[in-house]
Amino acid sequence: MLRLLLCVTAVVHFTTGADLPACQGENKCFLCTVTGPTVIDINGQVNSAKDRCGYTLMKTTSIPGIKVHVTFKERRRVDVSFLDSVILQLEDAGVKIYLKQGGKVMVGDAEKKLSTTAETVNGVALSKDTTGVMSKMSKGNYMMTVFFDGSTAQIHIKAPKASPPTVEGLCGNSMKFSDEKATDHSPKECDKEHKDDSKTGIECAKMTKRCEILKEAPFDKCKSYVDPQPYITACTNTLCKYPGVDGFKCQFLEAYARVCSLYNDDVLKGWRANVECSTNFQTLCLDRFCTADEFCGDSLTGGTRCRCRAIFASTYDKTLGETKCDGSAVSVSLVGCLLEDKGIKYSDLHLFDETCKGEMDAKTHMVSMDFDTKSKPCGAMVRLDDEGNMINKNGVLVKTTREEVMDLTCPFVIPNIDIDFSLDIVVTSGDSGSGGAVEYTIESGPWKYTLNMKAFSDAARTKPVTSDSTLKLNQKIWFAMEAVGLDSGLVSMVTDSCYATNVASSDDKLKYELIKDGCPHPLDKTVHVEDNGKGTTNYFSFNMFRFSGKSRDVYLHCKISLCVKSSNTCAKVVSMETRTARQAVDLCSDS
Secondary structure, three states, rough: OOHHHEEEEEOOOOOOOOOOOOOOOOOOEEEEEEEEEEOOOOOOOEEEEEOOEEEEEOOOOOOOOOEEEEEEEOOOOOOOEEEEEEEEEOOOOEEEEEHHHOOOEEEEEEEOOOOOOOOEOOOOOEEOOOEEEEEEEEEOEEEEEEEEEEOOEEEEEEEEOOOOOOOEEEEEEOHHHHOOOOOHHOOOOOOOOOOOOOOOOOOOOOOOOOOHHHOOHHHHHHOOOOOOOHHHHHHHHOOOOOOOOHHHHHHHHHHHHHHHHHHHHOOOOOOOHHOOOOOHHHHHOOOOOOOEEEEEEOOOOOOEEEEEEEEHHHOOOOOOOOEEOOOEEEEEEEEEEHHEEEEEEEHHHEEEOOEOOOEOOOOEEEEEEEOOOOOOOOOEEEOOOOOEEEEEEEEEEEOOOEEEEEEEEEEEEOOOOOOOOEEEOOOOOOOOOOOOEEEEEEEEEEEEEEEEEEEEEEOOOOEOOOOOOOOOOEEEEEEEEEEEHHHHHHHHEEEEEEEEEOOOOOOEEEEEEEEEEEEEEEOOOEEEEEOOOOOOOEEEEEEOOOOOOOOEEEEEEEOOOOOEOOOOOOOOOOOOOEEHHHHHHHHHHHH
């Protein structure tokens, strides 16, 4: 018994593989094409994706448990989106098969390597050749084939004429974009509107004439099989708002030729030579795996390369990447596709120190250049900016031209001090003192340093005051204040004030001032201050005393501050009288 078959085809791009059912003889096809941004449904209606979301392309009760979704993304312009991936959702198996750019196939999270020999995965036969990826699945008398080449895909259903499948999704009605949004495959803010008023590279009149080639030889041989007008409309609608680059001058012709081959595989043989489409652009992009923020496009030197998507690139309008400042550590990330747009080889880039070069991540195509102003400065300098703020300055330079392509500026982080710096010394009449040293370890942002104060009984500061030392009234004592772990070339330590109390509390009302605003207090002529504000060490001395009528205990409390140095002058105000450390030193010497 003869059986008449009905073929329902949803084309997002079609293959000329000889094993596909042909739409001739007893086979009849209803065609739906989705190529670039455009959907041409089985009724010949034309509509285009307006955003970067995912949509349900096809589902049918004839082959239950299978849905086909598509996603769209922008390329060179922010306001035009293109078909980017095809997802086969196998609901019964709980598996999703992703057909991606470059011919990459993912089964769930695992990449699947394919060849021309079909491999079955959860009932789906998958294969790959030089034209793209093919998947086939069947149920009873129904067979569905899905092809994807990176710009177009095709769904082809073979079914008995007596029981034609019902086609839902955009292939059933391309006017229902709003109803067919696939939430699971739609990233956040994918429907956000973007505008681009630029007309650069857009040649509407010229491209319209080219699109109408589909009415002429050799394509006119196909008009009895497939109406070319929907494809002409899709072509002109796209190329009147997008440049004719990256293979788009031939893509819509390719889509029509693939559909025509369903009816007659011989009628358009050699068509490329007649319309200046000698090479299939998508074949050039096969196995070129770009990141999610890139797409395969024309290279300036011929061939193809990964180019930046427009919305992603717009976040770096004024830079080629970003800088992250984390204390003394600086991390630089440069966008590889933006560097290529400017004709810059990442291997030619270096920091102020030419030995510090960048490395490109093979997966993300980001170029990283990291340095640490303390351990690996890579030529970084400490400078004042135009507003007088201290900064760490470095830059990314091109080796061949010494051009600075990216400024690397981070604030110079001054460490903080938030402690009560106190020392307990006992004045005796022959008894031993309680010791003359105190030490604090401080962590402040990227800084970790030790702050200590030590007392000595000699001017050379070689005889430390210990618990065995005997301190007498009017005996001169020398003190050293030191910050260990800070760069003395960048940071100064200033002893702002020192005063004595008879009790351990620094808030006691009975105080005797020794140093005030970085200078010896004028009421005590025995106080002497040395090197205050010149580096990370300073000194002072005074003659011992005791509080009349009180115990012999004397508690010394000192407050210090740190500031950034510039030409031996502290760039930060360090005293309540708004004098810099160096000014305080000068004033002390003048008094």
